[in-house]
Amino acid sequence: MNLEDLTKALGVSGFEDDVRRRILEAVGDAEVDDFGNVIVGDKSGVAFVAHMDEVGLLVTSIEDDGRLKFRKVGGVDDKILPGSRVVLYGEGIRLEGVIGVQPPHFQQQQQTSWQDLYIDIGATSRQEAESMGAAPMMPAAFKREYAEMGRFVSATAIDDRAGCWALIEAYKRGVDATFMWTVQEEVGLMGARALASKSNVRSAIIVDTTACCHPNFTGGVKPGNGPIIRIFDNYGAYNNKLARRVLEIAKKRGIPVQIGAGGGGTDAAAFFVSGIPAVSIGILSKYSHSPVEMAHKDDLKYTVELIAALAEELPRTG
Ligand SMILES: [Zn+2]
Numbered sequence: 001m002n003l004e005d006l007t008k009a010l011g012v013s014g015f016e017d018d019v020r021r022r023i024l025e026a027v028g029d030a031e032v033d034d035f036g037n038v039i040v041g042d043k044s045g046v047a048f049v050a051h052m053d054e055v056g057l058l059v060t061s062i063e064d065d066g067r068l069k070f071r072k073v074g075g076v077d078d079k080i081l082p083g084s085r086v087v088l089y090g091e092g093i094r095l096e097g098v099i100g101v102q103p104p105h106f107q108q109q110q111q112t113s114w115q116d117l118y119i120d121i122g123a124t125s126r127q128e129a130e131s132m133g134a135a136p137m138m139p140a141a142f143k144r145e146y147a148e149m150g151r152f153v154s155a156t157a158i159d160d161r162a163g164c165w166a167l168i169e170a171y172k173r174g175v176d177a178t179f180m181w182t183v184q185e186e187v188g189l190m191g192a193r194a195l196a197s198k199s200n201v202r203s204a205i206i207v208d209t210t211a212c213c214h215p216n217f218t219g220g221v222k223p224g225n226g227p228i229i230r231i232f233d234n235y236g237a238y239n240n241k242l243a244r245r246v247l248e249i250a251k252k253r254g255i256p257v258q259i260g261a262g263g264g265g266t267d268a269a270a271f272f273v274s275g276i277p278a279v280s281i282g283i284l285s286k287y288s289h290s291p292v293e294m295a296h297k298d299d300l301k302y303t304v305e306l307i308a309a310l311a312e313e314l315p316r317t318g
Contacts (some may be wrong), residue, residue, distance in 0.1 A: 001026040003165045003300070004146045007155035010089050012056035012139035013073050013187045018089070019052040019164070023181050026168045035194045040171060041178030045316035047201040048170065048177055048307055049192065049267050050163030050208065051185030054156070055289050057086060057140040059119065066123030068097070068134060070114075074186030075264070078114045080290050085143035086119060093133045097121040097140060142291040151224060151297050152286075158293035160185070162283045162300060163207035170307040177311040185267055192267035196274035203242055203278065204271040205310055207303060209295065210262040210282025219260045223284045223296035226256030227303045230280040233262040235269035239277040246279055246310060253309040256302050281306065 001022060011019035016036060023038050024030050031039045041047070055074030062068055068088075082101035087094055097119040102112075119140060123129035146155040155161070167179045178201060182191035185208075196204070210228055213221055221228050229243050229250075250257040262282055271278035283303055286294040 001165065001168050003153060003161065004155070006161040006165050007146055007157050008144045009161070010087060010139070010141040011052050011054050011157065012058070012141050013053040013184045015089075015139040016052040016183050019161070020181070023052070023164060023168065027171050027179070033195065035191055036183040037191045037195050038181040039178065039195070043178055044200050045202055046177050046311055046314045047180050047199065047204045048167050049180045049182060049204055049206045049271070050167050051160045051182045051191065051267060052164060053184055053186050054141065054159065055186050056142060057119070059088060059134065059136055059138045059140060061136050062126045062129050062134060063118070064126055066125045066129045067118035067120055068129065070119055070140060072114055073139070075289050076114075077289065078112060081114055081117055082112055084291065086140040087143055088119070088121065088134060088138050088140045090133070090138050095121055095133055096143075145291050149294070152294045153297060153300075154292050154294045156291045156293070158285050158295050159209040159288055162209055162285070162295050166207050166283070166300065166303045166307060169304045170311070173304070173308060175308045175311045182267055189265065189267050189270040192270035196271045196276055199274070199276065201276055202316060203314060204268065204276050205246070205307070206266045206268040206271070206278060206280040207307065208266045208280060208282060209285035209288065209293070210260065211264065211288035212284035212286050217261060217263045221258040221260040221284060223286065224298050225258050227299055227306060228258045228260035228282040228284060230262050230266070230282045231259060233265050233280070235265040238268050238272055238279055242277045242279045245314065246281070249309050249313045250306055253305070255305050255309060257306065
Protein backbone atom coordinates (compact mmCIF):
# COMPACT_ATOMS: atom_id res chain seq x y z
CA MET A 1 0.00 0.00 0.00
CA ASN A 2 1.62 3.24 -1.02
CA LEU A 3 0.75 6.65 0.35
CA GLU A 4 -0.73 7.79 -2.95
CA ASP A 5 -3.37 5.03 -2.90
CA LEU A 6 -4.27 5.83 0.69
CA THR A 7 -4.65 9.56 0.00
CA LYS A 8 -6.92 8.70 -2.92
CA ALA A 9 -9.36 6.84 -0.67
CA LEU A 10 -12.37 8.93 0.35
CA GLY A 11 -12.94 9.21 4.09
CA VAL A 12 -14.95 12.14 5.38
CA SER A 13 -15.51 11.63 9.13
CA GLY A 14 -18.20 9.00 9.68
CA PHE A 15 -17.90 7.74 6.10
CA GLU A 16 -14.50 6.01 6.17
CA ASP A 17 -15.42 2.72 4.43
CA ASP A 18 -13.14 3.31 1.43
CA VAL A 19 -10.11 3.95 3.68
CA ARG A 20 -10.97 1.03 5.95
CA ARG A 21 -11.27 -1.32 2.97
CA ARG A 22 -7.79 -0.38 1.74
CA ILE A 23 -6.27 -0.82 5.19
CA LEU A 24 -7.94 -4.23 5.58
CA GLU A 25 -6.50 -5.24 2.19
CA ALA A 26 -3.02 -4.28 3.39
CA VAL A 27 -3.01 -5.93 6.83
CA GLY A 28 -4.02 -9.45 7.79
CA ASP A 29 -5.92 -10.63 10.88
CA ALA A 30 -7.56 -7.27 11.47
CA GLU A 31 -10.64 -6.76 13.59
CA VAL A 32 -13.24 -4.08 12.89
CA ASP A 33 -15.07 -3.03 16.06
CA ASP A 34 -18.69 -1.85 16.36
CA PHE A 35 -17.62 1.75 15.72
CA GLY A 36 -15.62 1.05 12.55
CA ASN A 37 -12.15 1.25 14.10
CA VAL A 38 -9.62 -1.25 12.71
CA ILE A 39 -7.39 -3.10 15.17
CA VAL A 40 -4.49 -5.48 14.59
CA GLY A 41 -2.76 -7.10 17.55
CA ASP A 42 -3.82 -8.22 21.00
CA LYS A 43 -4.78 -4.77 22.36
CA SER A 44 -2.14 -4.95 25.08
CA GLY A 45 1.38 -3.53 25.24
CA VAL A 46 2.11 -0.56 23.04
CA ALA A 47 -0.54 0.65 20.58
CA PHE A 48 0.14 2.87 17.59
CA VAL A 49 -2.89 4.89 16.52
CA ALA A 50 -3.73 6.85 13.36
CA HIS A 51 -7.08 8.24 12.23
CA MET A 52 -8.67 7.21 8.95
CA ASP A 53 -11.04 10.15 8.54
CA GLU A 54 -10.55 13.53 6.91
CA VAL A 55 -12.34 16.87 6.99
CA GLY A 56 -14.89 17.46 4.25
CA LEU A 57 -18.54 18.25 3.61
CA LEU A 58 -21.95 16.63 4.01
CA VAL A 59 -24.81 17.29 1.59
CA THR A 60 -27.85 18.37 3.60
CA SER A 61 -30.51 19.20 1.01
CA ILE A 62 -31.21 19.62 -2.69
CA GLU A 63 -32.63 22.92 -3.95
CA ASP A 64 -35.35 23.14 -6.65
CA ASP A 65 -32.70 24.25 -9.16
CA GLY A 66 -30.57 21.16 -8.58
CA ARG A 67 -27.85 22.76 -6.47
CA LEU A 68 -26.87 21.10 -3.19
CA LYS A 69 -26.70 22.68 0.24
CA PHE A 70 -24.08 21.29 2.57
CA ARG A 71 -22.55 21.59 6.00
CA LYS A 72 -18.89 21.36 6.94
CA VAL A 73 -17.48 18.24 8.61
CA GLY A 74 -14.52 19.09 10.83
CA GLY A 75 -12.29 22.15 10.62
CA VAL A 76 -12.66 23.47 7.06
CA ASP A 77 -11.79 27.09 6.38
CA ASP A 78 -14.53 28.90 4.41
CA LYS A 79 -11.80 30.60 2.35
CA ILE A 80 -10.80 27.38 0.58
CA LEU A 81 -14.33 26.40 -0.44
CA PRO A 82 -15.19 28.63 -3.43
CA GLY A 83 -13.70 27.13 -6.57
CA SER A 84 -13.04 23.71 -4.99
CA ARG A 85 -13.80 20.43 -6.70
CA VAL A 86 -15.51 17.76 -4.59
CA VAL A 87 -16.56 14.13 -4.98
CA LEU A 88 -19.88 12.95 -3.56
CA TYR A 89 -19.74 9.30 -2.74
CA GLY A 90 -21.73 6.37 -1.44
CA GLU A 91 -22.33 2.68 -2.09
CA GLY A 92 -21.27 2.26 -5.74
CA ILE A 93 -21.65 6.00 -6.46
CA ARG A 94 -19.11 8.69 -7.30
CA LEU A 95 -20.37 12.11 -8.40
CA GLU A 96 -18.19 15.05 -9.36
CA GLY A 97 -19.17 18.47 -8.07
CA VAL A 98 -17.82 21.98 -7.82
CA ILE A 99 -18.39 24.67 -5.25
CA GLY A 100 -19.34 27.62 -7.38
CA VAL A 101 -17.78 31.00 -7.02
CA GLN A 102 -19.17 34.37 -8.10
CA PRO A 103 -17.10 35.65 -11.02
CA PRO A 104 -15.13 38.80 -10.16
CA HIS A 105 -17.39 40.65 -12.62
CA PHE A 106 -20.36 40.36 -10.24
CA GLN A 107 -18.72 40.41 -6.83
CA GLN A 108 -20.04 42.91 -4.33
CA GLN A 109 -18.79 41.56 -1.04
CA GLN A 110 -15.33 40.22 -0.18
CA GLN A 111 -16.08 37.59 2.44
CA THR A 112 -18.13 34.49 1.65
CA SER A 113 -19.61 32.23 4.32
CA TRP A 114 -20.00 28.51 3.66
CA GLN A 115 -23.70 29.00 4.32
CA ASP A 116 -24.01 31.04 1.11
CA LEU A 117 -22.35 28.38 -1.04
CA TYR A 118 -23.66 25.41 -3.02
CA ILE A 119 -22.26 22.26 -4.56
CA ASP A 120 -23.04 22.19 -8.29
CA ILE A 121 -23.13 18.71 -9.85
CA GLY A 122 -24.38 19.93 -13.21
CA ALA A 123 -28.05 19.21 -12.50
CA THR A 124 -30.68 21.84 -13.29
CA SER A 125 -33.52 20.49 -11.15
CA ARG A 126 -33.98 18.49 -7.95
CA GLN A 127 -35.30 15.55 -9.97
CA GLU A 128 -32.23 15.56 -12.19
CA ALA A 129 -29.89 15.75 -9.19
CA GLU A 130 -31.69 12.79 -7.59
CA SER A 131 -31.62 10.79 -10.81
CA MET A 132 -27.85 11.34 -10.96
CA GLY A 133 -27.58 9.77 -7.50
CA ALA A 134 -27.33 12.80 -5.22
CA ALA A 135 -29.14 12.56 -1.89
CA PRO A 136 -29.17 14.38 1.42
CA MET A 137 -26.68 13.03 4.01
CA MET A 138 -24.17 12.03 1.33
CA PRO A 139 -20.57 12.91 2.15
CA ALA A 140 -18.54 15.08 -0.23
CA ALA A 141 -14.75 14.84 -0.06
CA PHE A 142 -12.31 17.22 -1.68
CA LYS A 143 -11.31 15.93 -5.09
CA ARG A 144 -8.22 13.76 -4.83
CA GLU A 145 -4.91 15.39 -5.65
CA TYR A 146 -1.46 13.85 -5.45
CA ALA A 147 1.91 15.23 -6.56
CA GLU A 148 5.53 14.78 -5.58
CA MET A 149 7.32 18.12 -5.47
CA GLY A 150 10.98 18.28 -4.49
CA ARG A 151 11.32 16.35 -1.23
CA PHE A 152 7.62 16.84 -0.47
CA VAL A 153 4.42 14.95 -1.19
CA SER A 154 1.35 17.14 -1.69
CA ALA A 155 -2.02 15.42 -1.44
CA THR A 156 -5.55 15.56 -0.19
CA ALA A 157 -5.94 14.10 3.31
CA ILE A 158 -2.24 13.77 4.17
CA ASP A 159 -3.93 14.34 7.57
CA ASP A 160 -3.91 11.53 8.53
CA ARG A 161 -3.28 9.08 5.70
CA ALA A 162 0.41 9.80 6.36
CA GLY A 163 -0.09 8.29 9.82
CA CYS A 164 -2.23 5.44 8.45
CA TRP A 165 0.52 4.69 5.93
CA ALA A 166 3.29 4.78 8.56
CA LEU A 167 1.42 2.20 10.67
CA ILE A 168 0.88 -0.07 7.66
CA GLU A 169 4.58 0.21 6.74
CA ALA A 170 5.63 -0.69 10.28
CA TYR A 171 3.19 -3.62 10.33
CA LYS A 172 4.50 -4.90 7.00
CA ARG A 173 8.08 -4.72 8.29
CA GLY A 174 7.06 -7.09 11.07
CA VAL A 175 6.96 -4.59 13.93
CA ASP A 176 5.42 -6.41 16.89
CA ALA A 177 2.78 -4.11 18.41
CA THR A 178 -0.91 -3.30 18.37
CA PHE A 179 -2.03 -1.02 15.54
CA MET A 180 -5.27 0.94 15.59
CA TRP A 181 -6.87 2.96 12.80
CA THR A 182 -9.65 5.13 14.18
CA VAL A 183 -12.80 6.80 12.83
CA GLN A 184 -14.22 10.29 13.37
CA GLU A 185 -11.14 11.97 14.89
CA GLU A 186 -11.83 15.25 13.12
CA VAL A 187 -15.24 15.64 14.75
CA GLY A 188 -14.18 15.05 18.36
CA LEU A 189 -11.89 11.99 18.64
CA MET A 190 -15.01 9.79 18.63
CA GLY A 191 -13.49 6.50 17.42
CA ALA A 192 -10.52 6.74 19.75
CA ARG A 193 -12.78 7.51 22.73
CA ALA A 194 -14.74 4.31 22.11
CA LEU A 195 -11.56 2.32 21.56
CA ALA A 196 -9.59 3.66 24.52
CA SER A 197 -12.41 2.99 26.97
CA LYS A 198 -12.29 -0.76 26.28
CA SER A 199 -8.60 -1.18 25.64
CA ASN A 200 -5.94 -2.70 27.89
CA VAL A 201 -2.94 -1.18 26.17
CA ARG A 202 -0.03 -0.09 28.35
CA SER A 203 0.62 3.05 26.34
CA ALA A 204 -0.61 4.69 23.15
CA ILE A 205 1.52 6.44 20.57
CA ILE A 206 -0.66 8.57 18.31
CA VAL A 207 0.77 9.14 14.83
CA ASP A 208 -0.94 12.14 13.29
CA THR A 209 0.03 15.18 11.29
CA THR A 210 0.77 18.50 12.99
CA ALA A 211 -0.13 21.71 11.21
CA CYS A 212 3.08 23.41 10.23
CA CYS A 213 4.40 25.86 11.14
CA HIS A 214 3.76 28.89 13.31
CA PRO A 215 6.26 30.11 15.91
CA ASN A 216 3.51 30.79 18.48
CA PHE A 217 1.98 27.33 18.19
CA THR A 218 4.55 24.84 16.96
CA GLY A 219 7.86 26.37 18.03
CA GLY A 220 10.86 26.40 15.72
CA VAL A 221 10.26 23.00 14.10
CA LYS A 222 10.89 22.42 10.39
CA PRO A 223 9.69 19.84 7.85
CA GLY A 224 12.44 17.38 6.99
CA ASN A 225 14.05 17.40 10.43
CA GLY A 226 12.00 14.47 11.69
CA PRO A 227 8.57 13.97 13.24
CA ILE A 228 7.81 16.07 16.29
CA ILE A 229 7.09 14.91 19.79
CA ARG A 230 4.02 17.01 20.43
CA ILE A 231 4.51 18.28 23.97
CA PHE A 232 1.40 20.43 24.14
CA ASP A 233 -1.75 21.30 22.20
CA ASN A 234 -5.29 22.54 22.87
CA TYR A 235 -6.03 19.46 25.02
CA GLY A 236 -3.03 19.88 27.29
CA ALA A 237 0.33 18.29 27.86
CA TYR A 238 -0.51 14.57 27.49
CA ASN A 239 2.11 12.49 29.24
CA ASN A 240 5.50 14.11 29.79
CA LYS A 241 7.07 11.00 31.30
CA LEU A 242 6.25 8.96 28.18
CA ALA A 243 7.32 11.84 25.92
CA ARG A 244 10.74 11.92 27.62
CA ARG A 245 11.07 8.19 27.13
CA VAL A 246 10.18 8.53 23.43
CA LEU A 247 12.85 11.22 23.08
CA GLU A 248 15.48 9.05 24.82
CA ILE A 249 14.70 6.10 22.56
CA ALA A 250 14.88 8.25 19.40
CA LYS A 251 18.24 9.68 20.52
CA LYS A 252 19.64 6.26 21.38
CA ARG A 253 18.63 4.91 17.95
CA GLY A 254 19.81 8.02 16.07
CA ILE A 255 16.36 8.81 14.66
CA PRO A 256 15.84 12.53 14.06
CA VAL A 257 12.92 13.94 16.07
CA GLN A 258 11.94 17.47 17.04
CA ILE A 259 10.27 18.87 20.13
CA GLY A 260 7.24 20.97 19.34
CA ALA A 261 3.61 21.73 20.04
CA GLY A 262 0.43 21.88 18.02
CA GLY A 263 -2.83 23.75 17.66
CA GLY A 264 -5.97 21.59 17.75
CA GLY A 265 -5.77 18.12 19.29
CA THR A 266 -5.22 14.46 18.54
CA ASP A 267 -6.55 11.03 19.55
CA ALA A 268 -3.93 11.10 22.35
CA ALA A 269 -6.43 13.07 24.44
CA ALA A 270 -8.98 10.22 24.21
CA PHE A 271 -6.44 7.71 25.56
CA PHE A 272 -5.22 10.13 28.24
CA VAL A 273 -8.72 10.59 29.71
CA SER A 274 -9.18 6.80 29.72
CA GLY A 275 -6.15 6.50 31.96
CA ILE A 276 -3.74 5.30 29.28
CA PRO A 277 -0.43 7.17 28.94
CA ALA A 278 -0.41 8.65 25.46
CA VAL A 279 1.96 10.70 23.38
CA SER A 280 1.40 12.26 20.01
CA ILE A 281 4.00 12.01 17.25
CA GLY A 282 3.40 14.71 14.65
CA ILE A 283 4.34 14.50 10.99
CA LEU A 284 4.62 18.17 10.06
CA SER A 285 2.10 19.10 7.40
CA LYS A 286 1.97 22.38 5.51
CA TYR A 287 -1.45 23.76 4.51
CA SER A 288 -3.35 21.49 6.91
CA HIS A 289 -7.03 20.81 6.23
CA SER A 290 -6.74 21.95 2.62
CA PRO A 291 -6.65 19.74 -0.50
CA VAL A 292 -2.95 20.58 -1.00
CA GLU A 293 -1.45 19.45 2.32
CA MET A 294 2.30 18.78 2.09
CA ALA A 295 4.55 16.45 4.07
CA HIS A 296 8.30 15.89 3.78
CA LYS A 297 9.41 12.44 2.60
CA ASP A 298 12.21 12.23 5.20
CA ASP A 299 9.72 12.84 8.01
CA LEU A 300 7.57 9.98 6.70
CA LYS A 301 10.59 7.66 6.65
CA TYR A 302 11.78 8.66 10.15
CA THR A 303 8.26 8.16 11.52
CA VAL A 304 8.26 4.50 10.44
CA GLU A 305 11.73 4.06 11.98
CA LEU A 306 10.54 5.66 15.21
CA ILE A 307 7.49 3.35 15.40
CA ALA A 308 9.77 0.31 15.00
CA ALA A 309 12.16 1.55 17.70
CA LEU A 310 9.37 2.39 20.17
CA ALA A 311 7.71 -0.99 19.66
CA GLU A 312 10.95 -2.68 20.68
CA GLU A 313 11.89 -0.45 23.58
CA LEU A 314 8.71 0.65 25.35
CA PRO A 315 7.55 -1.65 28.16
CA ARG A 316 4.71 -4.01 27.26
CA THR A 317 3.48 -4.74 30.76
CA GLY A 318 3.55 -3.36 34.30
ZN1 LIG B 1 -5.20 14.54 11.99
